Amino acid sequence: MEGAHDMGGVKWSGPVRPEPDEPVFHAEWERRAFAITMAMGMPGGWNIDMSRFAREDRPPEDYLGKSYYQIWLAGLERLMLERSLVAPDEIEAAKPLHPAKPVKRTLGPDDVAAVLHRGGPTEREAKAPAVFAAGDRVRAKMIHPPTHTRLPRYVRGHVGVIERVLGCHVFPDSNATGAGENPQWLYTVTFDGRELWGDVSDPNLKVSVDAWEPYLERT
Amino acid sequence: MSDHDHGHYHGDHDHSDLSETELRVRALETILTEKGYVEPAALDLLIETYETKVGPRNGARVVARAWTDPAFRARLLRDATPAIAEIGYAGRQGEHIVAIENTPQLHNMVVCTLCSCYPWPVLGLPPVWYKSAPYRSKAVKDPRGVLRDFGFGLPEGTGIRVWDSTAEIRYLVLPMRPAGTDGWSEERLVELVTRDSMIGTGLPKQPHEVA
Numbered sequence: 001m002e003g004a005h006d007m008g009g010v011k012w013s014g015p016v017r018p019e020p021d022e023p024v025f026h027a028e029w030e031r032r033a034f035a036i037t038m039a040m041g042m043p044g045g046w047n048i049d050m051s052r053f054a055r056e057d058r059p060p061e062d063y064l065g066k067s068y069y070q071i072w073l074a075g076l077e078r079l080m081l082e083r084s085l086v087a088p089d090e091i092e093a094a095k096p097l098h099p100a101k102p103v104k105r106t107l108g109p110d111d112v113a114a115v116l117h118r119g120g121p122t123e124r125e126a127k128a129p130a131v132f133a134a135g136d137r138v139r140a141k142m143i144h145p146p147t148h149t150r151l152p153r154y155v156r157g158h159v160g161v162i163e164r165v166l167g168c169h170v171f172p173d174s175n176a177t178g179a180g181e182n183p184q185w186l187y188t189v190t191f192d193g194r195e196l197w198g199d200v201s202d203p204n205l206k207v208s209v210d211a212w213e214p215y216l217e218r219t
Numbered sequence: 220m221s222d223h224d225h226g227h228y229h230g231d232h233d234h235s236d237l238s239e240t241e242l243r244v245r246a247l248e249t250i251l252t253e254k255g256y257v258e259p260a261a262l263d264l265l266i267e268t269y270e271t272k273v274g275p276r277n278g279a280r281v282v283a284r285a286w287t288d289p290a291f292r293a294r295l296l297r298d299a300t301p302a303i304a305e306i307g308y309a310g311r312q313g314e315h316i317v318a319i320e321n322t323p324q325l326h327n328m329v330v331c332t333l334c335s336c337y338p339w340p341v342l343g344l345p346p347v348w349y350k351s352a353p354y355r356s357k358a359v360k361d362p363r364g365v366l367r368d369f370g371f372g373l374p375e376g377t378g379i380r381v382w383d384s385t386a387e388i389r390y391l392v393l394p395m396r397p398a399g400t401d402g403w404s405e406e407r408l409v410e411l412v413t414r415d416s417m418i419g420t421g422l423p424k425q426p427h428e429v430a
Binding site: 111 | 260
């Protein structure tokens with residue numbers, strides 16, 4: 001999906017602004033937004049790729065007009081509304097108006113440490129050997145799927161070199177749509193700066209992305 | 220503090236807009252709690268974990284150990300996830316970690332141009348600038364410009380390698396150990412390791428800075 005979230009190389013005004021002694025959260029609502037988003041993953045039953053798509057699949061003016069945790073919140077609302085866990089009139093009324101939908105599990109305080117420690121590993125057993133090996137030259141395909149993808153625009157069509165074979169991992173393009181994990185080989189692909197940006201690039205720049213096998217073709 | 224510092228990409232949001240967000244978060248938390256989907260004690264624990272337990276101090280420990288223990292360093296660079304788990308750091312947003320080493324010839328920088336992927340178990344939650352449009356857009360095209368924004372430059376001719384975290388692999392930069400720290404213990408070295416030095420937008424502190 002072509003969205004404002006895919007920012008690599010976009011001309012942006014103004015410098016990066018580090019904030020000295022930055023706090024983890026800047027407001028109480030950010031704390032709460034973070035926590036409810038994290039906690040709803042378990043009863044909600046969505047996966048990380050569905051979450052990312054729910055945040056990113058919005059008009060550029062909306063995406064760019066929201067702060068980071070406002071985007072999280074909008075994504076969370078969308079995921080919950082899609083599954084009828086909450087209804088629009090409840091958000092409007094700021095209280096429950098309909099019975100709760102049965103959920104398999106909720107996150108209790110005793111689960112928090114273990115759930116965070118376990119995380120969500122994405123590596124899976126490979127069903128077929130990797131097509132590419134370190135050193136192979138590959139081209140990032142020129143794809144424009146209307147659904148979720150993790151191949152950034154700035155590398156599409158460009159030629160790079162397989163630097164590392166990272167194992168077989170859950171494929172976001174499938175996982176985000178509910179079509180299953182569909183694990184695919186994952187590679188670190190390294191591009192010369194000049195291949196991506198032309199003569200304006202620092203000649204000593206190399207940029208890598210981690211790309212699943214379906215994103216790549218042999219040159 | 221301006222709205223920009225709070226991570227707004229574009230335009231200004233006045234006070235009423237922020238209040239609207241506050242009210243909406245409060246409304247959602249009420250609804251989710253009353254419906255039994257979330258437990259307030261778990262929410263508090265999640266916040267407490269990332270405000271007080273999981274942060275760049277963890278990564279600093281990893282780096283300082285790599286500086287003092289060559290066998291650990293070798294394990295870290297070969298397969299960082301189990302090496303880091305030896306110290307007790309693992310899990311959410313750090314399920315598959317790769318450590319990358321700075322050398323006099325090569326400087327590494329980590330970004331996520333698509334969202335804000337970041338190695339939580341070793342660095343905590345990402346700072347606002349890391350999630351901001353200027354960083355996400357500029358890091359892959361003009362990393363030297365980014366370094367200037369952070370107030371430092373690299374010697375001409377030094378290679379720059381940018382790692383865009385587009386999958387579930389999370390990257391941790393192993394910065395170079397500062398000169399003048401021979402004989403320092405892991406404990407003392409931890410104080411030199413800044414968060415930004417593990418992202419690649421900064422360097423470790425010099426010994427005189429922590430005197």
